[in-house]
Amino acid sequence: MSQNHDARDPIFALSDELVEAFAAQCPAHATLAGVPCDDGAWNDWSPSGAASWAATLASFQERLRSLPAPSPGAEARWGRLARRVMSDYLDERLDDFRHGEHLRDLNNIESAFQHLRMVFDLMDVRSAAGWEAVASRLATLPEACERYRASLEEGRRTGQVVARRQVLAVLSQARHQAGEGSFFLTLPAAYEASGVATDAGRARLAAGAEGVRAAFSALAGYLEQIYLPSAREADAVGEERYLRLARRFLGASIDPIETYAWGWSEVHAIEAQMARLAAEIRPGASLPEVIALLKTDPARCAHSADEFLRVMAERQRKALAELDGVHFDIPVPLRQIDVRLAPPGGALGAYYVPPSDGFKRPGTIWYAPGDKQQFPLYDEITTAYHEGFPGHHLQCALQVYLDDRLSRLHRFLVMYSGHAEGWALYAEQLMYELGYFERPEYVLGMLAAKLMRAYRVALDIGMHLELPIPRDAPLHAGAPWSYDIAVEYLHQRAFLTVDHARSEATRYLGWPGQAISYKVGERVVLQLREELRRLQGEAFDLKAFHARVIGSGSVGLDHLREIVLEDAAAGAAG
Template identity: 40%
Template sequence: MSTVTSASTEAARQPTAVDAIAERWVDTLCELDPQWATWLGRPGRTGEYGDLSPRGHAAYIEAARSTLAELRRAPAADAVDRVTKGDLEASLELDLEYDAQRLHLRDLNVLASPAQSVRDVFDLMPTATEGDWADIASRLEHLQGALDGYVETLRQGITEGVVPAKRQVRAVAEQCDRHIAVDGFFAELTEAPVLADGSAVPDDLGDRLSEGARAASEAYRSFGAFLRDELLPAATEADAVGRDAYALHSRRFLGATVDLDETYEWGLAEVARMAAEQEAVADTIEAGASVTRAIEVLDSDPARQLDGADALRAWMQTLSDRAVAELGESHFDIPDEIRTLECRIAPTHDGGIYYTSPSDDFTRPGRMWWSVPVGVTRFTTWRETTTVYHEGVPGHHLQLGQAVVNRATLNTYRRSVAGTSGHAEGWALYAERLMEELGYLDDPGDRLGMLDGQRMRAARVVIDIGVHLGKEFPGCASMPAGGTWDYDKAFAYMTDNVNMDESFIRFEIDRYLGWPGQAPSYKVGQRIWEGLRAARAERDGDAFDVRRFHSEALALGGVGLDTLRRALLD
């Protein structure tokens, strides 16, 4: 059995000067942006927002510069310090590089920019007490000010000529329209607020929430008008950000530097490899079947269908509970603090599936969320079995939850703040393949679903790098080779390599174009995780123990992938 230890079994490590700097940095983050306090489950100004104006950004950069200087002066007392110091230094240095390129001035995209985060934070806010609902009311009241500050930043970008792409501006304006609809998020959030015991909030608080919802909707209405009337005319037609900016984005999402041209060629080969694996599995589902035909067979199988969001949530919870119980007995030491994973239907309807970590004190457990699109009532299990493992155990919940548990060794920064998409999402894709190794995907339908997702992630590598670096289009089944990658070529390539409806594919491509470097971090991160395991096995020879490898890797908490490599191999 693995030997991942928890706070209850491991002797506490004496905090060092480096730990103190890291802890102060977390305090600074919470002070500058109270959304961090909500994420961490800390008390404080959780009914407020940070300053999203140029003044707020300047304050952040000054704090980053000061913390970096202090960190460089501090000696590392032990191996834990060396990891903390190296990783935090790299993160702060990257912040300063982003500032030098003024990239914050064009920070607007369809998935992960302030336009979304000021709304997304409500998903994490507790609703058990009157005080919790008062915090929600307060944050609704502050939302206008947050968006006003954000508009100041985007206006400065217009002045300096650092602007997002028109495609992103249009799409975010449409998101604003959905928020302000009569049945939009804010109206739904405050329609019938109740406390943990099922009782309604007091009338005066209910009135305040309703007024706050109207104010928040009006804030998004005016923000949408700014996007259409001011930012859109100034925005760039070009979706690509170019090699220099893309290299910076790639480093941020991986916590590692990779050869982008070699990675692009590897992505092409990986798409072909995934396609060949799918074709082989399709033949086991029905002799001679194409992948398309195999999907038809699976989709028509009543045993693989779920009707309604409640049935979906219950299925997710049952599968997740089974994975936690069985893997906790056989392959991982799963601490008691993270044996609870809540599966929930998200309050939004964008179609995404995602995980949120437990709060630092575990009063909010880890949660797996499914954002069900409006009108979708039927679901197929074969596509999503691997998703439950990706988001839950042994994926995100085991990795990120374990980091929160490990307070005896790791400071708050390492437990709950540090890390990259490549580290977290790479592990989650690695976890999917691990579940295949362990026999949990022996069902050919479930295995085809895993391969479908892995092929999509490989296609992302090709599209993302191809578009942003202006590479020559390699061709696909529905479009011949030649010319530079663009939106239409990306759509054709994606359509030929995934089994999704058109609206989802278009959202995915908008995501890649507006959030450069993030989408490839999944598959590239998986590649690095698998490479580290192979290198460790080669180094250790007969003494290699894969469970010990996993335990040591997870015990590090959140880190960039270059830091992970040094910690596991050096």
């Protein structure tokens, strides 16, 4: 890595300053982002802390606007990119504050509540200094909880509250962390295994863990006794808020009615493909019967968590080795990727965490399988490519690596779900096209994943905008959407377990607009690929296309279209 962008453009120094301000005022999120910070400190999630951070963002917005105009020409393209990225970042976050989103930051999967625990997954637990930071964060977590509670209470007082379903989901998670299965009770064993344990450290860790459990118990009590009675009954957030939040995830506006109809058309097309493939796997059996076979057949499952992780890690190694230099140019630091189990107590599924600054912390795929005793593989192969390589790991780790062109803000703090999830879903399709689903059940698993993402479009828009289920739909045709109907669709039509279906439906209702980003993002990437093929004909280069899509870091989908087509036009002119 090297600093080759135009250092004369003041935008890069301003970006560095903003990241340093972020690290100072939002240290928990800085740890999550892999930015060096005081790893023993917490964000101030109180209303006054939020106001302070908003004022900081507003000051940077003014400084950005006062910068001299960027230089013209191709040599200054990275400076222009850095300006637009910072401008969008500041506009979006200040818009969140204006709409009071920080006062209703509570849901089952991605809110400050989950960050209170998840941050410990990404801390240094190998050195004495790292454990000192862990002990410090444990000791001060009760205060961080109280400040977070103060913002929720301000939201409750002013009528900016979340739905009961989200409160109940977080209540369950809080009770888990307060109970005997708490993640924090695993820390003493990890401390002993580190080889740096001392008597004083053991005492601090034990006291901190008990204090944290008490803090989660107190937060659960507040949510149950005070917040829950004021929570909204309705899950739907309505069209105005939904479209605003969806634009934040996508970096593009959508026509919700057209997108809803398109989501259903994708559902029907994918279901037809799956039915044909199921007939090949087990002639005479129905699609649900084939899925049930793939979930239960011991020959098609891993039989322990360790075996499952080994299989997933091997998929990463093979893909990295065989595609490097052919369809992607993979820098050396990106060739390391960890595969781990997530601590219990959170939402089910899999997720990816990018590497830290300087790649001291590698990119990691985290799996949260719940209470599975065996691990069906038919639908996990596609997840491996989505979360790891060439999906999120390639895209996100490359963004961290590209300090010769991207601002520091862009590398660590900017991630558009439409771009990220669209690329990762495209990566699944690409690996199918390249022959990496060597068994028909793995292809069926890829299609099942696509089907779930298509149903996400229908369910997410349908539930939040309270649209009717289409007349040609397979279940509850013409009826209004409800949580129970969404769970039924996810279980019976998208083949999720009941627990996973409930977790997913709760997620969509608590994280409006995010669930559509997968298929909508993939739609844009595939449209751009076909558009370039038409424009370039025989000169079309798939590897160059991939470099265009992910080589400018994560951007909004409207911005991505400009970048890809601008590069294509420049190449044609050259």
